[in-house]
Amino acid sequence: MLSIEEKIAERNVMGQRADILIVDDGSTDRTWEIINQLHQAHSRVRGLRFSRNFGHQSALIAGMAEAIKTADMIVTIDADLQDDPDKISEMVDKYADGADIVYGVRNNRDTDSWFKRTTAQGYYKILKLLGVELVPNHADFRLMSKRAVETFLSYPERNMFIRGIIPKLGYKTDAVYYKRTPRMAGESKYPLKKMLAFAWDGITSLTIAPVRLILILGTAATLLAIAMMAYAVIMKMLGLTVHGWSSLMVSLWFIGGVQMISLGVIGEYIGKLMNEVKERPRYTIQAKLN
Known part of the structure; x- marks a missing residue:
């Protein structure tokens, strides 16, 4: 054969x-x-x-x-x-x-x-x-x-x-x-x-789409924060402020999570850039049969 x-x-x-x-x-x-x-x-x-x-x-x-x-x-x-x-x-x-x-x-x-x-x-x-x-x-x-x-x-x-x-x-x-x-x-x-x-x-x-996604998330979080600020001011003026910590804790954990993920993604790209700048060999050949 x-x-x-x-x-x-x-x-x-x-x-x-x-x-x-x-x-x-x-x-x-x-x-x-x-x-x-x-x-x-x-x-x-x-x-x-x-x-x-x-x-x-x-x-x-x-x-x-x-x-x-x-x-x-x-x-x-x-x-x-x-x-x-x-x-x-x-x-x-x-x-x-x-x-x-x-x-x-x-x-x-x-x-x-x-x-x-x-x-x-x-x-x-x-x-x-x-x-x-x-x-x-x-x-x-x-x-x-x-x-x-x-x-x-x-x-x-x-x-x-x-x-x-x-x-x-x-x-x-x-x-x-x-x-x-x-x-x-x-x-x-x-x-x-x-x-x-x-x-x-x-x-x-x-x-670089993940980095762009971080920008979109950051923009969305900022707009949400502005909306929540306006909502809090209106509730204060109307005397409808409700004391509580649940919404505050949820907001803190959400923002903190977004920040950590964002730092991780950016760090991944920076790490890859560091490896590229070093220009180390991709591999080392120990033996060759020709």
């Missing part, structure tokens, strides 16, 4: 050589040992090993930066085998027709739980309301031409949300649709906590 790269090479769409580059994001199991074995058995298998875990987005960027040195196009795909590698040939056809970016898009979410399916759809809707251009039901399974990858890699920011940056490149795009399958082995490295952090990173790296 022919492998995916052999099928593509046989059709002579992109030449006679297609390599597989595997990025080991600082795993603590036998992953790098297995990559070494594959490299010894198959010259087309190459590998990168991080010195520690730098995150999914950094692993993708490192793989792109290394692969594009010798490739005319690249395909990124997660190693959990849930995305359909047979669709790569169809992606190559779209590339041959002139598309610089071909998205792999799920045509259903049957393998997801109700909670994950509902929150994912809600997340896409929120980002759309915030003005973020995103491809729904697309993760990181995509084909990109050499010039698209080089343009993407010219973006210098460290806080990178790749799914939101790729649509901003402006090149011709297309899509292939596939059914995502359950994981063949292992457990997801994205529990709810990591998923929420990833979603928040996506929002804060692509839009």
Whole structure:
């Protein structure tokens, strides 16, 4: 049975050589040992090993930066085998027709739980309301031409949300649709906590809408305070003042909560700015198999 790269090479769409580059994001199991074995058995298998875990987005960027040195196009795909590698040939056809970016898009979410399916759809809707251009039901399974990858890699920011940056490149795009399958082995490295952090990173790296929302809340709170002041003056003039602390306490807690949330959101943006200014490397490569 022919492998995916052999099928593509046989059709002579992109030449006679297609390599597989595997990025080991600082795993603590036998992953790098297995990559070494594959490299010894198959010259087309190459590998990168991080010195520690730098995150999914950094692993993708490192793989792109290394692969594009010798490739005319690249395909990124997660190693959990849930995305359909047979669709790569169809992606190559779209590339041959002139598309610089071909998205792999799920045509259903049957393998997801109700909670994950509902929150994912809600997340896409929120980002759309915030003005973020995103491809729904697309993760990181995509084909990109050499010039698209080089343009993407010219973006210098460290806080990178790749799914939101790729649509901003402006090149011709297309899509292939596939059914995502359950994981063949292992457990997801994205529990709810990591998923929420990833979603928040996506929002804060692509839009300043949360800061604008703070301005709107502050304006609304100010207008409410002015209205309450006018109401208190009128009640005082009419002699209808009622002594009590409930409304006062509720107001204090509400204003205090808004202020703390506002400071937290602003602090998040300031923290990201601090990381950008430091210009630290996105990742450190410990070993490389070419």
